[in-house]
Amino acid sequence: MELRLDRIATLLEGLEETIIGRLIDRAQFAVNEQAYAHGKSGFVGEDGSLFELRLRYQEEIDSVFGRFCVPEERPFTNDLPPTRRDVNIPDTGLRLNDLQLINACDRIQESYLGLLPTLCRPGNDGQYGSSVEHDVMALQAMSRRIHFGALYVAECKYRDTPADFDTLITAGDTEGLVSRLTRPEVEERIITRVGDKVETMQARVNKDVRVRVEPSLVMTYYRDTIIPVTKQQEVAYLVNRERTPPTGTSRRS
Amino acid sequence: MELRLDRIATLLEGLEETIIGRLIDRAQFAVNEQAYAHGKSGFVGEDGSLFELRLRYQEEIDSVFGRFCVPEERPFTNDLPPTRRDVNIPDTGLRLNDLQLINACDRIQESYLGLLPTLCRPGNDGQYGSSVEHDVMALQAMSRRIHFGALYVAECKYRDTPADFDTLITAGDTEGLVSRLTRPEVEERIITRVGDKVETMQARVNKDVRVRVEPSLVMTYYRDTIIPVTKQQEVAYLVNRERTPPTGTSRRS
Numbered sequence: 371m372e373l374r375l376d377r378i379a380t381l382l383e384g385l386e387e388t389i390i391g392r393l394i395d396r397a398q399f400a401v402n403e404q405a406y407a408h409g410k411s412g413f414v415g416e417d418g419s420l421f422e423l424r425l426r427y428q429e430e431i432d433s434v435f436g437r438f439c440v441p442e443e444r445p446f447t448n449d450l451p452p453t454r455r456d457v458n459i460p461d462t463g464l465r466l467n468d469l470q471l472i473n474a475c476d477r478i479q480e481s482y483l484g485l486l487p488t489l490c491r492p493g494n495d496g497q498y499g500s501s502v503e504h505d506v507m508a509l510q511a512m513s514r515r516i517h518f519g520a521l522y523v524a525e526c527k528y529r530d531t532p533a534d535f536d537t538l539i540t541a542g543d544t545e546g547l548v549s550r551l552t553r554p555e556v557e558e559r560i561i562t563r564v565g566d567k568v569e570t571m572q573a574r575v576n577k578d579v580r581v582r583v584e585p586s587l588v589m590t591y592y593r594d595t596i597i598p599v600t601k602q603q604e605v606a607y608l609v610n611r612e613r614t615p616p617t618g619t620s621r622r623s
Numbered sequence: 624m625e626l627r628l629d630r631i632a633t634l635l636e637g638l639e640e641t642i643i644g645r646l647i648d649r650a651q652f653a654v655n656e657q658a659y660a661h662g663k664s665g666f667v668g669e670d671g672s673l674f675e676l677r678l679r680y681q682e683e684i685d686s687v688f689g690r691f692c693v694p695e696e697r698p699f700t701n702d703l704p705p706t707r708r709d710v711n712i713p714d715t716g717l718r719l720n721d722l723q724l725i726n727a728c729d730r731i732q733e734s735y736l737g738l739l740p741t742l743c744r745p746g747n748d749g750q751y752g753s754s755v756e757h758d759v760m761a762l763q764a765m766s767r768r769i770h771f772g773a774l775y776v777a778e779c780k781y782r783d784t785p786a787d788f789d790t791l792i793t794a795g796d797t798e799g800l801v802s803r804l805t806r807p808e809v810e811e812r813i814i815t816r817v818g819d820k821v822e823t824m825q826a827r828v829n830k831d832v833r834v835r836v837e838p839s840l841v842m843t844y845y846r847d848t849i850i851p852v853t854k855q856q857e858v859a860y861l862v863n864r865e866r867t868p869p870t871g872t873s874r875r876s
Contacts, residue, residue, distance in 0.1 A: 384651070384832040391644045398637070412689075412708035420688075420708075427684045435677065435752050436665075455665035455673075458749070496711070499688050507760075566827050573823040574816070579637040 373463045375526045378519075379556075383563070385515040389596075390568050390588060392508035393489060396501065397581045401490045405498040406483065412498075424502040425509070441466075442518035446475040446509060464521055465612040472520055472610070474603050478512055481595040488587060516596060520603030527551060528608060539608055547605045557597050565589040626716045628779045631772075632809075636816070638768040642849075643821050643841060645761035646742060649754065650834045654743045658751040659736065665751075677755040678762070694719075695771035699728040699762060717774055718865040725773055725863070727856050731765050734848040741840060769849060773856030780804060781861060792861055800858045810850055818842040 404410050404420075411420040418426075426447045429437075433450035436457035437443045441464060466472065482505070527550075528535045538546045568585040575582055657663050657673075664673040671679075679700045682690075686703035689710035690696045694717060719725065735758070780803075781788045791799045821838035828835055 380829060380832040383829050387828065387833065388648065391648075395641065395644075412710070414707065416707075424688065427687070431680045431684060434680070435673075435756075437752060454667065454669075455752070457665070457752070460749075496713075499690060499708070499710070503688075563827070570826040571824050573826070574820045575640065576633060576636050579633040580640065 371460070371462050371522065373522065373526050373529065375523065375530075378522045378526055382515060382519050382523075383560075385511065385518070386564055386567060387571070388511045389508070389515060390564065390571055392504065392511045393588060393591075394568075394572065394583050396486075396504040396508050397489050397583045399490060399497045399501045399504070400493045400495040401486055402494050402496075402498050402501045404494060405502050420498050421502045421505055424499075425506050428506045441469055441521055442514050443510075444469070444473040444475055444513055444517050446479055446513070462521075464525055466521070466607065466610060467612060468610075472517060472603050472607050474516055474520070474599050475509075475513055477599055477602075478516060478595075479509060481591075481599075482509055482512065485587075485591060485595075489583065491581065512596065516600045516603060519600040520607055523600070524551070524604035524607040525611075527604075528611065535608060536613075539611070542609075544605055544609075547608055548601060551601050551604050557593075560597070561589050561592050564592050624713070624715050624775065626775065626779050626782065628776065628783075631775045631779055635768060635772050635776075636813075638764065638771070639817055639820060640824070641764045642761070642768060643817065643824060645757065645764045646841060646844075647821075647825065647836050649739075649757040649761050650742050650836045652743060652750045652754045652757070653746045653748040654739055655747050655749075655751050655754045657747060658755050673751050674755045674758055677752075678759050681759045694722055694774055695767050696763075697722070697726040697728055697766055697770050699732055699766070715774075717778055719774070719860065719863060720865060721863075725770060725856050725860050727769055727773070727852050728762075728766055730852055730855075731769060731848075732762060734844075734852075735762055735765065738840075738844060738848075742836065744834065765849065769853045769856060772853040773860055776853070777804070777857035777860040778864075780857075781864065788861060789866075792864075795862075797858055797862075800861055801854060804854050804857050810846075813850070814842050814845050817845050 406419045406421050408419050409417055411418060411423050413420075413423060416423060429445050429447045429450055432438070432443075433445065433452070434454050436453040436455040438445050438450065439453060439457040439459055441459075441462055534550070535547075538550065565585040565588065568583060568588045572580075572582050659672045659674045661672050662670055664671060664676050666673075666676060669676060682698050682700045682703055685691070685696075686698065686705070687707050689706040689708040691698050691703065692706060692710040692712055694712075694715055787803070788800075791803065818838040818841065821836060821841045825833075825835050
């Protein structure tokens, strides 16, 4: 991983299409409240909701395939099985002993579930399995973007002016860190670009058959959730960042 | 399911964005031949390729969640576990005793794997897990479109002129059936529309960070694979279609 801020920013930009695509996919189905109700999964002997079951089953196989060995892939569920694969992660340049210290999944899940009644048409269309399948894909796309940003943007910015950051970290000045990490003009540019993409990605949609997602909805979600949660996790990274080089030549996970 | 040809056609149109999106997602990674090589999965004690393992694991959980109770969701792998969910499929109107008689997955998989060297940049980027994850999503999107088209388009067309089709079916006139199912002007319209969508869905892409897929590539794939395989399966449906109403009031699966 080349730790240059412009490079990280373009990689983050490349994840926008995936997030938007997943949200549009989910919007093709109704809210389907029943898929989120406990004891209504249709699975014999399971108390959780269909959504919870799908998320856990999916993360179990993802874990077996090594997804969570990658720093920006943080799980939503606990007690996952170990990977069965040899996953070779190149030196990330990050300075964090425990990747799980940076995990915003609870907050991502909560805000995403809160978005569904606005994203999707009301009611039930019976497509519970497809709905929760797309939920999991949307959540994973957002988690990847938020954690990738949190880890690598924070490390890049730290390296630019380590003394300044050390002062704020030592003083426990969280507000100072947030302020230092905030560039309003960059955030506005991202939000505008996301809105443009939502528009153009649906330009040829046949509205008789595909539900169209309003650009403003995804823009608001970026403004109120994705960007602030990323920043909150950047602060968490900086506060937990190792001040001395880790033992060994490089951090692998 | 409302068995009207114009309605089926718009539903098929609505699946195009998903297929295109999945192909674009896969194109972000290199060909990664190693992910398709036997004995190179990195899984201890497994002979299959990483691709094969991912496909099997994914279909196992999909099967548990009831995916293959849906007529147009046909599996690529065998010996899957039964569903653990109560899945209620409304009367489909189809006349087929065994859904597995209509399964083009082998041909879809073969043609898709043949597409990868054109779709993706050559070489290895180490992103094997992500590559095969997106393969599975692309395959499932194409399978859904092809089988949905095969089953419902064939049934609709049969109902329009049952006597004509009965004659061809009884005579075993496969060529006659293909000819009867072919509408070149409709096929050309689909292919042009798909090309337009590939173009507009990527209109705001930053080419420094996202790989852009050529519209002609997806158009060719529709022309040479998706459309003819759908038609081949339409013929299979008609040949296997029950001539007498099934017992019970409606077909459920």
